Amino acid sequence: MAARRTLKIGLIPGDGIGKEVIPAGRRILEALPASLGLKFDFIDLKAGWETFQQQGVALPDETVSVLKSDCHGALFGAVSSPTTAVKGYSSPIVALRKKLDLYANVRPVKTVLTAPKPIDMVIVRENTEDLYVKEERTIQTPDGPVAEAIKRISYRASHRIATIAGEIALRRQKIRAAGAPSIHSGPLVTITHKSNVLSQTDGLFRSTARDALKDPRFASVAVEEQIVDSMVYKLFRQPEAYDVIVAPNLYGDILSDGAAALVGSLGLVPSANVGEGFAIGEPCHGSAPDIQGQGIANPIATLRSAALMLEFLNEEAAAAKIYAAVDANLEEGKLLSPDLGGTAKTEEVVQDILRRL
Amino acid sequence: MAARRTLKIGLIPGDGIGKEVIPAGRRILEALPASLGLKFDFIDLKAGWETFQQQGVALPDETVSVLKSDCHGALFGAVSSPTTAVKGYSSPIVALRKKLDLYANVRPVKTVLTAPKPIDMVIVRENTEDLYVKEERTIQTPDGPVAEAIKRISYRASHRIATIAGEIALRRQKIRAAGAPSIHSGPLVTITHKSNVLSQTDGLFRSTARDALKDPRFASVAVEEQIVDSMVYKLFRQPEAYDVIVAPNLYGDILSDGAAALVGSLGLVPSANVGEGFAIGEPCHGSAPDIQGQGIANPIATLRSAALMLEFLNEEAAAAKIYAAVDANLEEGKLLSPDLGGTAKTEEVVQDILRRL
Ligand SMILES: CC(C)[C@H](C(=O)O)[C@@H](O)C(=O)O
Numbered sequence: 001m002a003a004r005r006t007l008k009i010g011l012i013p014g015d016g017i018g019k020e021v022i023p024a025g026r027r028i029l030e031a032l033p034a035s036l037g038l039k040f041d042f043i044d045l046k047a048g049w050e051t052f053q054q055q056g057v058a059l060p061d062e063t064v065s066v067l068k069s070d071c072h073g074a075l076f077g078a079v080s081s082p083t084t085a086v087k088g089y090s091s092p093i094v095a096l097r098k099k100l101d102l103y104a105n106v107r108p109v110k111t112v113l114t115a116p117k118p119i120d121m122v123i124v125r126e127n128t129e130d131l132y133v134k135e136e137r138t139i140q141t142p143d144g145p146v147a148e149a150i151k152r153i154s155y156r157a158s159h160r161i162a163t164i165a166g167e168i169a170l171r172r173q174k175i176r177a178a179g180a181p182s183i184h185s186g187p188l189v190t191i192t193h194k195s196n197v198l199s200q201t202d203g204l205f206r207s208t209a210r211d212a213l214k215d216p217r218f219a220s221v222a223v224e225e226q227i228v229d230s231m232v233y234k235l236f237r238q239p240e241a242y243d244v245i246v247a248p249n250l251y252g253d254i255l256s257d258g259a260a261a262l263v264g265s266l267g268l269v270p271s272a273n274v275g276e277g278f279a280i281g282e283p284c285h286g287s288a289p290d291i292q293g294q295g296i297a298n299p300i301a302t303l304r305s306a307a308l309m310l311e312f313l314n315e316e317a318a319a320a321k322i323y324a325a326v327d328a329n330l331e332e333g334k335l336l337s338p339d340l341g342g343t344a345k346t347e348e349v350v351q352d353i354l355r356r357l
Numbered sequence: 358m359a360a361r362r363t364l365k366i367g368l369i370p371g372d373g374i375g376k377e378v379i380p381a382g383r384r385i386l387e388a389l390p391a392s393l394g395l396k397f398d399f400i401d402l403k404a405g406w407e408t409f410q411q412q413g414v415a416l417p418d419e420t421v422s423v424l425k426s427d428c429h430g431a432l433f434g435a436v437s438s439p440t441t442a443v444k445g446y447s448s449p450i451v452a453l454r455k456k457l458d459l460y461a462n463v464r465p466v467k468t469v470l471t472a473p474k475p476i477d478m479v480i481v482r483e484n485t486e487d488l489y490v491k492e493e494r495t496i497q498t499p500d501g502p503v504a505e506a507i508k509r510i511s512y513r514a515s516h517r518i519a520t521i522a523g524e525i526a527l528r529r530q531k532i533r534a535a536g537a538p539s540i541h542s543g544p545l546v547t548i549t550h551k552s553n554v555l556s557q558t559d560g561l562f563r564s565t566a567r568d569a570l571k572d573p574r575f576a577s578v579a580v581e582e583q584i585v586d587s588m589v590y591k592l593f594r595q596p597e598a599y600d601v602i603v604a605p606n607l608y609g610d611i612l613s614d615g616a617a618a619l620v621g622s623l624g625l626v627p628s629a630n631v632g633e634g635f636a637i638g639e640p641c642h643g644s645a646p647d648i649q650g651q652g653i654a655n656p657i658a659t660l661r662s663a664a665l666m667l668e669f670l671n672e673e674a675a676a677a678k679i680y681a682a683v684d685a686n687l688e689e690g691k692l693l694s695p696d697l698g699g700t701a702k703t704e705e706v707v708q709d710i711l712r713r714l
């Protein structure tokens with residue numbers, strides 16, 4: 001019998017319902033059939049608002065160094081933000097993306113195929129620059145304060161995000177070609193930007209993405225563009241038309257929440273923060289203080305995020321198992337959490353999905 | 358008989374279907390009943406891509422100076438953009454907003470009240486700063502070009518946009534109190550920002566808007582906030598909950614296209630670019646090269662933009678006439694343009710609405 005591959009996975013629940021859904025992510029990984037040849041070691045790590053209140057930092061150095069030196073991947077829950085700016089506090093997930101150079105934020109948004117109007121798209125969001133460089137300053141003027149922030153777009157980051165978008169389009173096509181039912185006939189990448197106003201920054205994103213996708217590897221991939229405002233409009237008018245959408249950081253953030261609205265609940269939508277040989281799975285929802293502690297958070301976004309992490313660690317067979325178990329739960333539609341109109345508790349949904357593995 | 362007030366209105370059709378809808382805007386103003394005490398003088402003005410090709414400038418100085426010195430308001434159609442950056446060309450409407458200090462872009466999005474799920478909101482978009490200051494630069498690095506743009510948010514612009522948002526909320530409430538049927542029980546302003554990432558710029562927008570809306574005049578106005586990504590999500594999940602949404606320039610651009618998707622067509626959605634005592638009505642749609650010249654563009658966005666312009670020139674009774682005529686056409690639903698699933702030509706829709714005035 002072949003030796004099992006051991007994957008070391010950091011677990012960063014964060015705040016609020018992060019603490020309720022990350023354990024579900026751990027359990028589904030542990031429950032994967034031994035025949036897949038995988039073993040998991042888990043390492044508990046800290047980050048978030050509660051950590052900030054205890055330790056004075058939202059992202060302890062230890063969390064970063066353990067992820068860097070000991071882990072293959074991680075699951076990140078969600079963090080709460082203070083309601084007004086607090087000196088020294090800033091979002092640990094944004095910092096983590098930069099510190100680990102997790103340059104792509106991959107957000108698949110799909111309904112089950114039996115939905116009345118099925119959609120199946122992935123938003124590939126650049127994850128390291130744009131306004132997220134957080135270089136800001138404020139000056140005082142006779143008319144009151146004026147604040148400025150830098151939006152930075154580089155050839156390098158634009159090229160690699162468009163390249164991974166092309167690769168994801170090809171991979172999706174391969175899975176379709178292997179017989180998976182699909183609403184798309186061929187791979188398509190839609191480049192989103194606002195170069196009609198931002199001719200240099202978004203112009204660079206647009207032209208670099210176009211160039212990257214001209215690589216002969218991507219010969220079978222159709223490429224088109226949408227201005228970001230029109231993209232949001234189209235997303236709601238004809239979501240079935242989109243396969244892979246690639247966007248700079250901020251537009252990607254906005255578009256992925258918009259796309260999530262189309263599938264009924266943020267509680268269904270996973271993401272992966274992807275770098276070279278490393279991936280952090282992260283549900284798209286927040287820490288949801290309004291429902292925390294009630295045991296009713298939807299675990300599906302986290303379960304799918306665990307699968308997505310596995311995909312980017314080249315464990316596609318294991319990922320496929322998790323996706324299929326989740327889809328079976330949704331298609332049956334009997335044990336659904338309240339965000340989907342059901343009455344099931346987190347624990348009941350998890351158990352239903354585990355037994356389908 | 359009282360002397361009639363003469364309003365001088367600039368007409369800037371621009372490109373594409375702009376040339377088909379702006380004449381409709383002129384006709385509805387001319388057709389207003391004399392009893393309203395209004396007369397109109399129209400002045401034809403140039404701007405756009407065709408103008409750029411003829412004169413080398415997209416916004417001739419003459420257009421700006423005539424608007425400034427001779428006009429009370431204007432109607433702007435739409436302009437085409439070149440598909441790749443062209444030296445010297447930049448969007449004339451963005452320039453016009455800045456040159457005439459049209460600091461608020463007001464975009465009402467509503468369905469008829471008889472719709473299955475009626476919505477009735479106004480997006481109040483800051484119109485002079487944010488990334489639209491278009492201060493960009495590109496530097497060459499060993500890793501290729503890196504481009505930067507400035508996002509500028511000032512106390513002054515944030516304060517005045519929040520103030521006009523509050524005023525609009527009060528005005529809408531007054532109209533409701535006068536007996537207009539409505540889905541809202543009281544005035545609400547929702548402040549949109551991304552201060553969890555941009556603590557200085559969007560933080561300034563947020564805190565300034567909060568302050569402005571604490572003015573005792575706005576005591577009856579409820580105020581809440583939404584992070585922009587979550588705002589897009591909510592916009593699609595519970596659009597009926599929103600009354601007035603105030604946002605920095607770029608988020609306002611994106612949100613208003615998103616809101617337009619909710620009412621079925623951009624062809625229905627008007628806007629007004631509003632400054633001190635001056636307003637330019639502008640349909641939210643673009644120049645639509647795909648349908649230009651076919652006589653099938655929906656004129657309603659322009660007719661409503663003409664009404665909105667009148668509102669901000671303090672001619673509310675005249676505006677109300679136009680809104681009512683448009684709503685009657687939509688409620689009957691017999692003469693609709695193709696974007697609404699009908700087969701009527703622009704001319705037929707215009708005639709149907711004119712006879713209802
Ligand atoms: C919490 C926030 C900093 C974050 C972001 O803007 O990236 C969130 O919205 C997300 O999409 O992961």
Ligand SMILES: CC(C)[C@H](C(=O)O)[C@@H](O)C(=O)O
Nearest residue numbers: 196197229448450451610641
């Ligand atoms: C054409 C473009 C420059 C413009 C904008 O971004 O403001 C348009 O999208 C709008 O909303 O009026």
